[in-house]
Amino acid sequence: MSKVINPVYDVAVIGAGIVGSAIARQLGEYNLNVVLVDSRSDVGDGTSKANTAILHTGFDAKPGTLESRLVSRGYTLLSEYAKATGIPVEPTGAILVAWDKEQLDVLPSLKKKAEENGYKKTEIVDEAYVYHHVPDLGPGVLGGLTVPGESIICTWTTNLALATEAVLRGVELKLGHKITSVEKGLSHTTLKSDAGEIQAKLIINAAGLGGDYIDQMFGYDRFHITPRRGELIVYDKQARPLVKKIVLPVPTALGKGVLVS
Ligand SMILES: Cc1cc2nc3c(=O)[nH]c(=O)nc-3n(C[C@H](O)[C@H](O)[C@H](O)COP(=O)(O)OP(=O)(O)OC[C@H]3O[C@@H](n4cnc5c(N)ncnc54)[C@H](O)[C@@H]3O)c2cc1C
Structure with missing residues (x-):
């Protein structure tokens, strides 16, 4: 009996976060030999498990960008996928709150931006509306913008569902494989890790914050990721009635700011 040692996969996806797992699941539909590789001991153990869990409409993306197109398409696809698979989603809606005259x-420009992104359901509301919907906000609210389509989605279940379906479709999942270097050949590429080598004809870089390192391993220097560390304060479920909607600040040049969800 012959034993296949180190098969050459058609595709290796590096990174089993939400992006890599979704790609692997999709590739699993085709007659391809696919491997999904991650350095961690579980899927979704990078940024994907520890975010704010908002299923974004894409209302605040920069219009006309790839991000705007993908977030808006992702909103539709993930909403349908969640319904089909039972991933928990809470259609809370969001209110973006203005605390001073400048905000x-x-x-109005945020509403216009949302419309340019194809999201036409935002409304500018007064402070009475904001306090009616989020009565426990502190004093000083001047008004707000509603984004009724924003929802909360379970990030763990989403990543697990995508990776599990990928595996059910025949994708091989290799955890605990941190790719440290690559060797490019004529017919395939060898990915080297402390847990062994993986050979594949096509490599997909879905390594999230490690994406620029992978790019450099291939001899490129096309982009640099400068991550900023965020901080999440997780409250007990008893605090839930305090905030029934996602509460967003007016974004600044540095990011989306402190939000409550
Ligand atoms: C604080 C915060 C809040 C956010 N809130 C939201 C939100 O509410 N809604 C939303 O849609 N988005 C949100 N995001 C963004 C979202 O979380 C990310 O866009 C998404 O998780 C990125 O997924 P990914 O698969 O690209 O990366 P990751 O989930 O980080 O996956 C990359 C994977 O690659 C692996 N990897 C990296 N290098 C290597 C290597 N050399 N060898 C093997 N494996 C490797 C890592 O272990 C990791 O598992 C938030 C982000 C942050 C930081």
Whole structure:
């Protein structure tokens, strides 16, 4: 009986976060030999498990960008996928809150931006509306912008569902394989890790914050990721009635700011 040692896969996807797992699941539909590789001991153990869990409409993306197109398409696809698979989603809606005159003046441009992104359901509301829906906000609210389509989605279940379906479709999952270097050949590439080598004809870089290192391993220097560390404060379920909607600040040049979900 012959034993296949180190098969040459058609495709190796590096990174089993939400992006790599979704790609692997999709590739599993085709007659391809696919491997999904991650350095961690479980899927979704990078950024994908520890985010704010908002299923974004894409209302605040920069119009006309790839991000805007993908977030808006992802919203539709993930909403359908969640319904089909039972991934928990809470359609809470969001309110973006203005706390001073400057922020209040920005609301019309945010509404316009949402419309340019194809999301036409936002509304500018007064402070009474905001306090009616989030009565426990502190004093000083001047107004807000509603984004009724924003929802909360279970990030763990989503990543697990995508990776599990990938495996059920024949994708091989290799955890605990940190790719440290690559060797490019004529017919295939060898990925080297402390847990062994993986050979594949095509490599997909879905390594998230490690994506630029993988790019460099292939001899490129096309992009650099400068991550900023965020901080999440997780409250007990008893605090849930305090905030029934996602509460967003007016974004600044540095990011989306402190939000409550
Ligand atoms: C604080 C915060 C809040 C956020 N909130 C939201 C939100 O509410 N809604 C939303 O849609 N998005 C949100 N995001 C963004 C979202 O979490 C990310 O866009 C998404 O998780 C990225 O997924 P990914 O698969 O690209 O990366 P990751 O989940 O990080 O996956 C990359 C994987 O690659 C693996 N890897 C890296 N290098 C190597 C290597 N050399 N060898 C093997 N494996 C490797 C890592 O172990 C990791 O598992 C938030 C992000 C942050 C930081």
